[in-house]
Amino acid sequence: MLTLEPRRRSSTLLQALTPVLAVLATMVAGGILFAALGKNPVEAIRIIFVDPFFDPFSRSELLVKAAPLALIAIGLSFGFRAGIWNIGAEGQFIIGALCAGATALAFWGTEGTWLLPLMALAGMIGGFLWGMIPALLKIRFGANEILVSLMLVYVAELLLSALVSGPLRDPDGFNFPESRRFHDSATLPIILQNTRAHIGILVALALGPLAYAILHKHVFGYHVKLLGTAPRAAAFAGVNTKLMIAACLGLSGALAGLAGTFEAAGPVGQLVPSLPVGYGFTAIIVAFLGRLDPLGILAASLVMALTYIGGETAQFTLQIPAAAISVFQGMLLFFLLGFEVLTRFRIRRVTRATS
């Protein structure tokens, strides 16, 4: 019989290894899934995980998809470490896109380099305020932030749909529920010729080390970690729990709002009801895959982007349904959480002496 024996300190080697193990296990389980769907598993895995690296367009698309995931996941990781569960990043992403988009449309046709920073500010404030709703309700009334933030995702989706078929609708758009296309100075500059790789990728890259420093070197990061591991000790040490709730939800809201801004002003270029594609939820997986560490998250966002890009290719070359990719991503999180046990416990074989 096997039992678990707690480790005195968690193994650093295994901590680094679990995400890799989880990805490998997901590949195996995914292969079985594809075989069950009647596809060649080896070919499917190759198309999803290897091929995107050898195609220049896919390589740049990898960055386009990874940037919003990394931005949102870095924001979420602080809260997750502190035990504050914002799972409504999707809603904050939408509100960010809405606020930035509304700003772009308000100044439609106006030239100026000030417009994009203004849009980013509007998007971040929008996401921040949307994140403050669950924060304030938790602080003032003790309402569960998980449920409140999630309910607000549905509200945000409906709000986006209402606004693009109402006040923000394209006046020359034949009543289609979509806004005008943003003009040039409201669209993100491209950093690689002939691709969709935009400046938001650089922002995400710069944010990684910055967040790493805050988490591991700044007192805020210390408080976050303390609150997560020993809430009572944190209270005695003078950590202001209410402030931390507001900070964690506000920070992740603002970053999700920024990601929404980049999505609207970047690859999409307008406001449409189909703007949210679930980055806010996938980012939860990215945060855990990166072991809630900003630098790990940068790497994890690339892996997750890989499943998106490779998944799209697999969709039309192998006719693998789009939903198979979400199954894949869900499995990855299961394996991650399952392997996590190895870092904290040792597995021992015991012979049952006394029962």
Add this chain to the structure above:
Amino acid sequence: MKTSVAPHAVTLTAIAALVVFALANGLNPVLLTVSITVAATPLLLAALGEMVVEKSGVLNLGVEGMMIIGAIAGFATAVETGSPMIGLIAAAAAGAALSLVFGFLTQVLLSNQVATGLALTLFGLGLAALLGQSYAGLKPPSFPHLDIPLVSDIPVLGPILFAHDLLVYITALILLGTAWFLYRTRAGLILRAVGENHDAAHALGYEVIRIRLAAIAFGGACAGLGGAGLSLVRVPQWTEGMTAGAGWIALAIVVFGSWRPGRVALGAFLFGGVTILQLNLQAANLTALWLLVLGFLLLATHVTVRGLTTGSMHRSMLPLWAATLASAAWALAAPVSIQTQYLSMTPYICTIIVLVVMSADRLKANLNAPASLGRVFFRTG
């Protein structure tokens, strides 16, 4: 407890408001009640299952995922076999099977319950979409209606109580069975003990992990049944992501019901009512202000009745009645029509309001919450 009159007064007010609303808009109050019952059934099933899980001290946030798996498993099985009953069984089995993945991870591998529940939802939504690809647009075999002879012919009471589809009666049985099990049997007492203090229960020799796994499987089966209620009875059709947050609302209903079967049932009917009302408002092209009026009315009733029973008037009583009257006058004077999306938001916004109201009274909210809820049990010795 003196304050326990307030919920009843609120329920009665809600029922009265419903009847007035129905009559004023030329709707049949009896039919309205029937459609609310149909809408409440899936929510009640999922919420009851989750309540038992939480009573055993486990927080499973994967209700949405288990519901949608139940929805597609039930739908696909019913279409393939032609039998909705086999569909129900398949739905319960699928929900339970998925929940045991959660059970294995959280109970055996000691993973974080919040994160694992989220994973369950993400995985379930994906898997359901994958399985349901070829089933979109199909019609399921019609669900058996059970008109109980003689009594179903009684006017008003007959259709409200005795002429439903089978799932409503199954749900009623599960509701009664759960209440009986939790509060009238030894096994129920043990389950609650495990939820209150797993270390003490373990020290007494109870198999904490096994009991929790059983509770988790029951919760999964109920959520699966609830999902099948959506795809086979309520809608009845399969569309991707059709649960649309119903699983999350079920989680909120457990909090609303403060972990008591009767109140959970009340909560499910309240949310079923909100869903049906907003659909009727959409259809009747009425202003959403009436929902605001209703909200104020219920709050004002609650505060007034509580004030009357405790003998001290709450300071928000008069402003609440003023708000009720003002919003009613506004709704009558300015029948602004608004976009349907805003009406569709109401179930979600109501969930938030309910959570806030229930959590505000911390002492009362925590009185019934299982003390070990969400805590990891590591077996020593």
